[in-house]
Amino acid sequence: MIIAVVAIIVAVAALAAPYAFPPSTNTSKTSSPQTREFYLLSTEWNMDAIPAGLNHYGFTPTQITVNQGDTVTIHFYNTHGDTHHTFTIPAYNLNVDVAPNQNKTFTFTATQAGIFVFYCTFHAPTMRGELIVTPA
Numbered sequence: 001m002i003i004a005v006v007a008i009i010v011a012v013a014a015l016a017a018p019y020a021f022p023p024s025t026n027t028s029k030t031s032s033p034q035t036r037e038f039y040l041l042s043t044e045w046n047m048d049a050i051p052a053g054l055n056h057y058g059f060t061p062t063q064i065t066v067n068q069g070d071t072v073t074i075h076f077y078n079t080h081g082d083t084h085h086t087f088t089i090p091a092y093n094l095n096v097d098v099a100p101n102q103n104k105t106f107t108f109t110a111t112q113a114g115i116f117v118f119y120c121t122f123h124a125p126t127m128r129g130e131l132i133v134t135p136a
């Protein structure tokens, strides 16, 4: 079973190889810091799918991927009329509170590489996502 899985991975990698690598003459690194812009919404999970005791709020999207050194601008929309939501990442000192039916735009520099959970302080653990900062 494991051998079959490895064989499939190797086969897929072989197919992807011509497209996955830059031309051999290009040896310089081209990922200089960029400004990246994202729209983030508060959303709701399917009520029927939520176990008792958990709230039904979430984020869309749930993943934001940037490169280390990028300037990241997020437009965060609270789509709900009856509750605040926050965008919180302690490691980045981010804790942006957005009032009902309001939005805020904020910017930060992705100085630290890694995977950082972003969450709403009012609606964790369901209302969460991941900021993925790939190393420079």
Ligand SMILES: [Cu+2]
Binding pocket: 057, 084, 085, 086, 120, 121, 122, 123, 127
């Ligand atoms: Cu919330």
